[in-house]
Amino acid sequence: MASISLRASRPTRASIDGSDITAVDYTFLPYQPGPYTEGRVPHHLLPPNPRPYIPPLEFYIIQSLIKHVDSIDMGVVPRRPYDPERNTLLMKALFPTFDQDVPFEDMRHVDPRIWATVIQLYANLPPSFDIYTLPLSDIHLTQLQNIRCTPNFTLITVLDLSGRREFSDQSIDRLGGLTGLAALDLSQTDVSSWGIKKLAMCVGEDDERFLRGPAGLRILSLRGCTNVGEDVKEALIRFPLLSGVGKCTGFAIQSV
Numbered sequence: 001m002a003s004i005s006l007r008a009s010r011p012t013r014a015s016i017d018g019s020d021i022t023a024v025d026y027t028f029l030p031y032q033p034g035p036y037t038e039g040r041v042p043h044h045l046l047p048p049n050p051r052p053y054i055p056p057l058e059f060y061i062i063q064s065l066i067k068h069v070d071s072i073d074m075g076v077v078p079r080r081p082y083d084p085e086r087n088t089l090l091m092k093a094l095f096p097t098f099d100q101d102v103p104f105e106d107m108r109h110v111d112p113r114i115w116a117t118v119i120q121l122y123a124n125l126p127p128s129f130d131i132y133t134l135p136l137s138d139i140h141l142t143q144l145q146n147i148r149c150t151p152n153f154t155l156i157t158v159l160d161l162s163g164r165r166e167f168s169d170q171s172i173d174r175l176g177g178l179t180g181l182a183a184l185d186l187s188q189t190d191v192s193s194w195g196i197k198k199l200a201m202c203v204g205e206d207d208e209r210f211l212r213g214p215a216g217l218r219i220l221s222l223r224g225c226t227n228v229g230e231d232v233k234e235a236l237i238r239f240p241l242l243s244g245v246g247k248c249t250g251f252a253i254q255s256v
Helices: 057-071 088-094 112-121 141-145 169-177 193-200 230-236
Strands: 007-016 019-028 158-160 183-185 219-221
Touching (some): 057 088, 057 112, 057 141, 169 193
Parallel strands (some): 158 183, 183 219
Antiparallel strands (some): 007 019
């Protein structure tokens, strides 16, 4: 899947030797170190040194996979079921505050690549593994975005791009590879009716008659999208499971 590019463009016209030239200046989102980076993790969340136990072999395998988290491909092979008794020591080695779960407030101090590796390998994990909130400026976002969806796994199910005026029709087809996307918030973006049509055209069937594209989209928020009009309705019908669409300037759809 191609990377989603969020950047603000500022066209500037200039005259050089009598010729008009338009230069486009792009401003990228500034990098902000995550709360999991060195020096930002609270002391009580750091692993003890030395460890009072020997981590299992799976711990070292996962550590070796972290840098290649986007290359893990389980294909149609089911993920291993998480066993609370057998895997507790592994989780304790990866997540120092793990008991039977990881507190939600502690998960944000975990490297997202560790989280993404674990959820690709194990199924039926404790509840706090269901959600990991990551800002769009995170340095690892592009790599995580390249994790392939499989019949048994999808990483991104909820995507919030609200207020991102940099996101427009030019970028929206990049979302076509998110086959597990269930909820999408495009409120206050520059997306137009044509952009929604482009996204809808990503939905279809492959050669084996499996649905492709974001066919599982159920909730779409378009609040404050001033470029979206009544003509978007014909595109919304292409999403077979879509049940709720937020209000837009000029019209409102509560269900389709």
